[in-house]
Amino acid sequence: MKPATAQRWANLLILPTLNILTAFVVTTLVFLAIGVNPIDAAKLLVKGAFGYQNGIGYTLYYTTNFIFTGLAVAIAFHAGLFNIGGEGQAYIGGLGVGLVVLAFDGWLPAIILIPLAILAAALMGAAWAAIPAYLQAYRGSHIVITTIMFNFLASSLMVYLLVNVLGEKGQMSPETRSFAESSFLPTWSEMLGWFGIPFASSPLNISFLFALFCCFAVWVFLWKTRWGYELRTVGANPDAAIYAGINPKHIVMMAMLISGGLAGLVAVNELLGVQHRLLLGFNAGYGFGGIAVALMGRNHPVGIVLAALLFGALYQGGAELSFDMPNVTRDLVVVIQGLIILFSGALESMYRPQIQRFLSRFVKDEVSA
Amino acid sequence: MTAQHSKYALELRGITKRFGRVLANDHIDLQIKAGDVHGIIGENGAGKSTLMSIIYGFYEADSGEMLIQGQPMSIRNSQQAIAAGIGMVHQHFMLVDNFTALENIMLGAEGGARLKQSAEQARASLNELAKTYGLEVPLDTPVDQLSLGVQQRIEILKALYRKARILILDEPTGVLTPQEADDLFRILATLKADGVTILLITHKLREIMAITDCVSVMRHGKMVAHRVTAQTSMPELAELMVGRKVRQHVERKAQPAGAALLEVTNLSVTDASGVRRVKNVSFTIGAGEIVGLAGVSGNGQSELLQALSGIIRFQAGEVRLGDTTITPKRSKNPAQLRRLGLAHVPEDRHRMGLVLPFQAYQSQILGYQREARYNATITLKDKVMADEYAQRAETFDIRPRDPHLQSSNFSGGNQQKIVLAREIFADPQVLLIGQPTRGVDIGAIEFIHQHIMDMRNAGKAILLVSVELEEIMTLSDRIIVMCDGMITGELSHDEANEKNLGLLMANAGAKEASA
Numbered sequence: 032m033k034p035a036t037a038q039r040w041a042n043l044l045i046l047p048t049l050n051i052l053t054a055f056v057v058t059t060l061v062f063l064a065i066g067v068n069p070i071d072a073a074k075l076l077v078k079g080a081f082g083y084q085n086g087i088g089y090t091l092y093y094t095t096n097f098i099f100t101g102l103a104v105a106i107a108f109h110a111g112l113f114n115i116g117g118e119g120q121a122y123i124g125g126l127g128v129g130l131v132v133l134a135f136d137g138w139l140p141a142i143i144l145i146p147l148a149i150l151a152a153a154l155m156g157a158a159w160a161a162i163p164a165y166l167q168a169y170r171g172s173h174i175v176i177t178t179i180m181f182n183f184l185a186s187s188l189m190v191y192l193l194v195n196v197l198g199e200k201g202q203m204s205p206e207t208r209s210f211a212e213s214s215f216l217p218t219w220s221e222m223l224g225w226f227g228i229p230f231a232s233s234p235l236n237i238s239f240l241f242a243l244f245c246c247f248a249v250w251v252f253l254w255k256t257r258w259g260y261e262l263r264t265v266g267a268n269p270d271a272a273i274y275a276g277i278n279p280k281h282i283v284m285m286a287m288l289i290s291g292g293l294a295g296l297v298a299v300n301e302l303l304g305v306q307h308r309l310l311l312g313f314n315a316g317y318g319f320g321g322i323a324v325a326l327m328g329r330n331h332p333v334g335i336v337l338a339a340l341l342f343g344a345l346y347q348g349g350a351e352l353s354f355d356m357p358n359v360t361r362d363l364v365v366v367i368q369g370l371i372i373l374f375s376g377a378l379e380s381m382y383r384p385q386i387q388r389f390l391s392r393f394v395k396d397e398v399s400a
Numbered sequence: 401m402t403a404q405h406s407k408y409a410l411e412l413r414g415i416t417k418r419f420g421r422v423l424a425n426d427h428i429d430l431q432i433k434a435g436d437v438h439g440i441i442g443e444n445g446a447g448k449s450t451l452m453s454i455i456y457g458f459y460e461a462d463s464g465e466m467l468i469q470g471q472p473m474s475i476r477n478s479q480q481a482i483a484a485g486i487g488m489v490h491q492h493f494m495l496v497d498n499f500t501a502l503e504n505i506m507l508g509a510e511g512g513a514r515l516k517q518s519a520e521q522a523r524a525s526l527n528e529l530a531k532t533y534g535l536e537v538p539l540d541t542p543v544d545q546l547s548l549g550v551q552q553r554i555e556i557l558k559a560l561y562r563k564a565r566i567l568i569l570d571e572p573t574g575v576l577t578p579q580e581a582d583d584l585f586r587i588l589a590t591l592k593a594d595g596v597t598i599l600l601i602t603h604k605l606r607e608i609m610a611i612t613d614c615v616s617v618m619r620h621g622k623m624v625a626h627r628v629t630a631q632t633s634m635p636e637l638a639e640l641m642v643g644r645k646v647r648q649h650v651e652r653k654a655q656p657a658g659a660a661l662l663e664v665t666n667l668s669v670t671d672a673s674g675v676r677r678v679k680n681v682s683f684t685i686g687a688g689e690i691v692g693l694a695g696v697s698g699n700g701q702s703e704l705l706q707a708l709s710g711i712i713r714f715q716a717g718e719v720r721l722g723d724t725t726i727t728p729k730r731s732k733n734p735a736q737l738r739r740l741g742l743a744h745v746p747e748d749r750h751r752m753g754l755v756l757p758f759q760a761y762q763s764q765i766l767g768y769q770r771e772a773r774y775n776a777t778i779t780l781k782d783k784v785m786a787d788e789y790a791q792r793a794e795t796f797d798i799r800p801r802d803p804h805l806q807s808s809n810f811s812g813g814n815q816q817k818i819v820l821a822r823e824i825f826a827d828p829q830v831l832l833i834g835q836p837t838r839g840v841d842i843g844a845i846e847f848i849h850q851h852i853m854d855m856r857n858a859g860k861a862i863l864l865v866s867v868e869l870e871e872i873m874t875l876s877d878r879i880i881v882m883c884d885g886m887i888t889g890e891l892s893h894d895e896a897n898e899k900n901l902g903l904l905m906a907n908a909g910a911k912e913a914s915a
Contacts, residue, residue, distance in 0.1 A: 255779040257769045260762065267755045273711055274744070274752040275767035276735025 043334075047327060049382050050375035051341070057374075058367050067358050079351025080344035086351070088219060088233020094336075094343030095235075095300045098242040100321025101339050102249050103293040105330035107174075109253055110286035111266035116163060116178030117294040118318025119185030120156040124295025126189065127155030128302045129197065129207055129309030136211035144213055149241075149299050156295020157288040159185060164287030168280040174287070182318070193311055206310035216304040236304035238296075245293065246332035252289075262286055294318060323372040326379065342368070406470025409434040409566050409597035410455070410486075415464035417450055424450040426621045428464070432566075432614075437588060437598045439608040439629070442618030443641055443841040444812050448601050451618070452568055455599075456488045457481040468566070487559025491571040493551050497544040501537050502526070505558045522561070529560050533590045548698070549580035556587065560596075567591065568599045573607060574867070577696050578902035585611050603641075603842075605634045617641055642842045649874060650849045652893075653857065657877065658687030660720075661861035662708075662830045667717035669703045669885075677703040678714070679885040685830070685861040690852065692876030693865045696905050700885035701865045702747055705834050708863070709744040710734040711752075722829060738767060743823040747834030747865065753819040754807045761789035761803035764822050792821040797847065813844035820848060824855060831855055834865045849875060869898055883907035 062069040080090045100117040107114035114120075131151040135144055163177035193205035219235040253259040265272040265282040272279055301313045320342055327341070328334030349364030374381070410432040417425040424447045432438045442448045453459045455466065457475040466473055468484050475481050481488070495504050502523060511518035523539060530536050537553050538546070546554075552572060559567055569588075573581040588598055588611060600612060608615050609629060617625040617640040625640045639645055662685045669678035678700045685691045695701050707714040710733050719726040724740055726732050732740070746752035754763045765774055765785055774781055789803040796817045798810070807815065816836065823831065836852060837845045852875055856862055866872050872879055873896050880890045881904035889904040 251779070255782070257775055257780050260765075260769050260780060263758075264755050264766065267757050268751070270752045271755050271766060274709075274734060274746055275769065276710070276733050276738065278733075 042329065045386055046379070046382060047329075047334075047375060049386075050327075050379065051371060053381075054367070054370040054374040057370050061363070061366065062359075065358055065363075067356060072352060072356065072359060075355055076345075076348035076352050078348075079355075080348035084231035085233050086347055088231060088235035089347040089350075090340070090343045091219075091239050092234040092236070092300070092305070092343070093346040094339045095239045095242045096297050096317040097320055097324045097339035097342045098246060098335060099293050099296045099300070100317050101324035101328060101335040102245055102321075102332065103290045104321045104325035105328070105332075105335060106249060106253065106262075106293065107286050107290040108325060108330045109259075109266045110262045110282055111269065112167070112283065112286060112290075113175050114160065114178055114287065114290045114294075115175055115322065116160060116181050116291070116318070117321045118314055118316075119178070119182035120159045120291040120294035121297035121314040121318050122182075122185040122189055123159040124152040124156035125298035125302055125309055125313060126192070127151035127153075127295065128298045132210045132214045132303075133197070133207060133309075136214050139213070141213040141215075145216065145303065148214060148303055149296070152295040152298045153292035154295070156298075157292040160287045160291025160294070161284070164284050164291075167287075168283040174283075190311065193309070197309065204310075207308050210302075210307045214303055215307060216299070218304070234305040236300065238300035238304045241296075241299070243336070245296070246336055249293075250332045258285065294321070320368075323368075323376050326376040327371075341371070345371070406467070407434065408432060408467065409436075409469060410599070411467040411470075412451075412455075413465050413467070415451065415454060415461045415466070417447075417454060417459060417461050419450075423621050425454070425461070428618075428623050430616055430623060430626075432597060432599060434469070434597055435592060435595050436613045437592055437600060437611055439600045439602065439612035439615040440618060441601075441603060441605065441608055441615060441637060441641055443603065443843075444839050445841075446618040446641075447621040448618055449570065452488070452570060452599075452601060455481070456486060456568065482562045482564070485563060485565040486568065487556075487562060487564025487566070488568045489552065489555040489559065489570065489572060491574060493548075493555055495543045495551060495554065498542050500540050500542055501546070501554045501557075502539040504543055504554055505561050509562060526557060526561060529557060533560070533594070534587060535560075547580075548575040548696070549577075549583065552576070552584065553587070560591075564596070566597045566599065568601070570601045571603070572600070573602070573604065575697055577905045578869070578898050579906055580696075581607075605637050608637065609634060619643055638842060644843070650846065650853050652853065655688050655857065655877075657685075657689035658859060660684040660686050661722060662863065663720040664708070665718045665720075667704070667707065667714050667719065669700070669707045669712065669714045671703065671712075677885050678707065680717070681882075681885075681887055682717075683880055683887065683890075685863055687829075687861055688856055688859045689877045690856045690862045690864055690875050692872035692879040693863060693882060694869060694872045694879055694901055694905060695867075695882035697867050699882050699905075701882055702834070703885075704882070705744075705747065705832055705863075705865050709742065709746075709832055710737045734767065735770070738826070738828075741829035743826050743828035743831050745819055745823050745831070745833040745836060747838070749812075749815050749819050754815055756806070756808035758807050759804045760793075760798075760807055760810065760818060761786045763807040763818055764789045764792065764803075766822065768822070768826065792825055796821040796851075811841070812839040813841045816840050816848065817844065820851060824851060828860065830861045830863075832863045832865075835867065836864070837866075837868065837871060845871075869901055873897075873901075881905055 059069040062072055079086055081087055100121065103117050104114055128148045128151055131148045132144065135147065159181060163174055163181055166172040166177050167174040190205065197207050198205050199208045216236045216238060218232065220230040220232045222237060223230040253263065261277045262282050262285065264275060264277060265279045269279050297314060297317050302309060306313055324335055324338040324342055327338035345364065345368055349367065352359050353361045353364055408431045412428055412430040415425055415428040428451055440448055450459065454461050457477045457480055460476060466475065473484055475484060496507065502519060505526060506519065506522050526539065535553050535557055537550055537557065543551055543554060572584060576584065592598060602608060612629045615627050615629050615632065615637065616623055617637060619641060665682050667678060667681045668676060670676050681704060683691065693701050703712065706712045708719060713728065713731050715728055721740055721742055750756065755766060774785055786803045790801065793801045798814050798817045798821065807818065810818065833852065836848050840848065852862065864872065864875055877893050878890060879896050879901065881888050881901060883905055884907060888907045891900065
C-alpha cells in the first residue's frame with residue numbers, strides 16, 4: 032500500500048465510520064440511562080427511516096434539503112469561508128419563490144413558471160449572501176459574524192412580510208395563499224406512476240434528482256474548471272492566489288453567491304415540492320444541519336450525499352422513534368444528532384493519530400529525502 | 401543531585417524517531433564532550449531538527465536513551481530540558497515582539513507573584529551575565545525595535561539565565577550579516593572558555609570549519625560520520641552530507657549585457673502600517689545579465705520583489721518593463737505582468753509558489769491557469785496539464801515524477817524545481833528569483849544554479865534576491881546591496897567579496913560618514 036493511499040482511506044472511510052460509531056456508542060449509553068432498550072430503539076429508527084415506502088420518501092425528502100445546504104457550506108469552505116448563513120439564505124430563497132409564484136401562477140404555464148421560481152430561489156439566496164460577502168471582501172467584516180446576523184435579519188424580515196404584506200387577508204396563520212397547481216413539482220409517486228411503478232405518496236419530489244444534479248455540477252465546477260481552481264487556490268493559500276494574479280475579493284464574492292444560491296434551493300424542495308405556499312419557518316434547521324453535513328461529508332459532493340442521507344434518516348427515523356417510544360422525546364433525537372455532529376464535526380480528528388499509527392504498519396518505510 | 405562526572409556532556413544511544421512512514425532518526429548515536437563546540441551538519445530533511453527537538457523535549461524518541469552529564473535522563477518537555485541544563489536558541493526566535501528584553505528573558509521564570517521584585521533580581525543577574533560573556537543588550541527596549549543580531553543575544557541570555565550548561569543553536573547565522581556572525585562566534589568562544597558545551601546545527605560548512613571542535617554528519621535520518629574538525633575538510637564534509645562528490649561552481653562565460661529589459665527608477669514602497677520599506681531605489685537589468693540583490697533579510701528586498709511582481713503596490717517611482725511603463729497610477733497585477741513577459745519565483749515557495757494541497761500538475765499551472773492551452777470551453781484540460789508536467793518533471797528531474805502526487809509530499813528541493821520549471825518554461829524576458837535555494841539540498845543547488853545561468857546565457861534579464869552571499873557572488877554579474885530600504889552600493893562580480901558586501905549590508909560607510 033502506498034502511503035498516500037493509506038492516508039486517503041483513513042480520511043475518507045475509516046475516520047468518519049469510527050466517529051459515527053462513537054456517537055452511536057454514546058447514544059446507547061444515554062438510552063440505557065433513561066431505561067430504553069437501545070437495540071429496540073435502533074430497530075425502530077432504521078425501520079422508520081428505510082422500512083417502508085412512505086418512510087423512505089420522507090427520508091429522501093429531508094435528505095434533499097441537507098444536500099442543498101451541505102453543498103452551500105462546502106463550496107464556501109473550499110474558498111476558505113465559513114458560511115453560517117445557509118438558514119437565512121434558504122429562507123430568503125423562499126421569498127423569491129413566493130414572489131414569483133404569487134405574481135405569475137395565474138397565467139404562466141408550469142414549464143416557464145417552475146424554472147423561473149427555481150431561478151428566483153437561487154438569485155434571492157445569492158443576494159442574501161452577497162451582502163456579507165461584500166462586507167468580508169471589501170470591508171473586512173468577518174463572514175461568520177455577518178452571516179449569523181443575517182439569519183436573524185432574514186427571520187425578522189420574513190415574519191414582517193408574512194404578517195403585514197404577503198399573508199392572506201382574514202387568515203390567522205402567517206402564510207400566503209396557496210400556490211396554483213401549475214407551480215407544483217411532480218412527486219416521486221407521480222413520476223414513478225408514469226412508468227406504472229406504484230410508490231406510496233410522500234413529500235419526496237423531483238427536487239431530489241435536482242439536488243443530485245447539483246452535486247455533480249458542484250463537483251465539475253470545483254475540480255474541473257479554472258474558476259474552481261482559482262476558488263480552491265484562494266481557500267488553500269490566499270498568498271499564492273495573489274501571486275497567481277487571482278483577486279481573492281472576486282473569489283469571495285463568487286463563492287458566496289454560489290453558496291447562497293444553493294442554500295436558496297431548499298425553498299424549491301419545500302415550497303414548490305411540498306408546502307405549496309410561503310410560510311413561516313419552513314427552513315428550520317436545514318441551514319445549520321448543512322454545516323454538519325458538509326463537515327461530515329468532507330466538503331466533497333459524494334460525502335455530502337452520504338452525510339445528508341444519514342441526517343435525513345435521523346430526521347425521519349427519529350420522528351417515528353419519538354412517536355412510538357414515549358420515553359424518547361423529540362429532544363432526545365436532537366441529542367443523537369448533536370452527538371453525531373460532536374464526534375464527526377468538532378472531534379473529527381480525534382482518532383487520527385491512532386489510525387495513522389495503525390496504518391503505518393502496513394506501509395513500507397520511506398526515508399525523507 | 402550529585403552529578404557523576406562524565407567525559408560527555410550529552411550522549412545519545414540508538415535514538416530512533418518515526419513519523420508515520422518516515423524514519424526521521426534511525427538509531428542515532430552521538431557523544432558530545434563537555435566544553436566542546438560540536439557541529440551537526442546535514443541537508444534539509446536529514447533529521448537534524450528532529451534530533452534537536454528530541455533533545456529539547458519537543459518530541460519523545462520511539463526508542464533509544466539519552467545521557468546528560470553521564471546520567472540517563474528522559475526529557476518529555478522543555479521545562480525538563482531546562483532543568484537538565486539544556487538551552488536552545490531556535491532558528492526563528494521565540495520572543496514576544498512587544499515585550500522588552502528583560503520581560504522576554506523572565507518569561508516562564510517570573511518567580512513569585514510580585515513581578516517588580518523579581519524583575520530587579522533578574523536585572524542584576526543579567527547584568528552579571530552580560531559582563532561575563534560580553535552579551536550586552538538593552539534590557540528595557542521592546543525587542544521588535546532591536547536588530548536580529550541583538551534578538552539572538554537575548555535568546556542566548558535567556559538560556560544562560562536559566563543556567564544552561566549545554567547550548568543548542570539551530571542555524572544561528574541565517575539572519576545575520578557576516579560581521580554579526582563574527583560577533584556571535586566571539587560570544588560562543590567566551591562561553592566555551594567558561595565550560596559551556598555548544599551544539600551548533602548548520603548547513604554552512606564554513607562555520608563548521610571556523611568554530612567547531614568536532615563535527616557529526618547526518619544524512620537521510622542516519623548519523624553517517626563523526627570527525628574531528630581539524631582533521632577534515634569542506635569537500636569531505638560536503639561529500640558526506642550529499643553522499644556523492646559535489647561540484648560547487650557553475651561555469652560563467654563572459655557575456656556583455658544587452659539592452660535594458662527592466663528599468664526601475666526611484667521606486668518607493670510603503671507598507672500597510674505606513675513604514676517606508678523601499679526608498680528611492682533605482683537600477684536596471686540588461687538582457688543576459690544577472691543582477692544580485694544582497695542584504696540582511698528584512699531590509700526591503702522582499703518588498704521590492706513583491707512590488708516588481710505586482711503583488712503589492714508601490715507608491716512612488718516608475719518601472720519600465722520592455723516597452724511598458726508601470727507607475728503607481730497605472731499599476732499592473734501579477735497576471736498582467738506575466739503576460740508582459742515577467743516571471744517570478746517567490747521567496748517562500750510554501751507561502752506563495754505552490755498550493756500545497758494541490759496535486760503537482762495543478763501547482764504547475766499556478767498563475768498560468770487562464771492560458772488558452774489549458775482551457776476548454778468550461779473545463780480545464782487535465783490531460784494537457786499532466787502531460788506538460790510530465791515533460792517538465794523529466795527536464796528538471798523532479799522526483800518522484802508522478803504528476804498526481806500532492807505538492808506537499810515533495811521534498812523542498814523538488815518543490816523548488818516545480819516552481820522554477822513553471823517560471824522558466826513560461827519563457828519570460830525578465831525573471832525575478834527570490835531565495836532560489838533556500839531549504840534546498842546541496843545536490844539540487846548546483847542544478848538550480850545551472851538553470852539560472854542558462855536563462856542568463858539565453859539573454860534573459862534576471863534579478864536574484866538571496867540571503868546566501870555565496871550564491872549571490874557565484875551567479876551575479878553585478879551585485880546591488882540594500883540596507884534599510886535603500887541601495888547602499890553596487891559591486892561588479894569581480895569586485896565583490898564577503899567583506900565589502902558585509903560592510904554595505906550593514907551600511908557601515910554611511911554610519912561612519914554620519915558619525
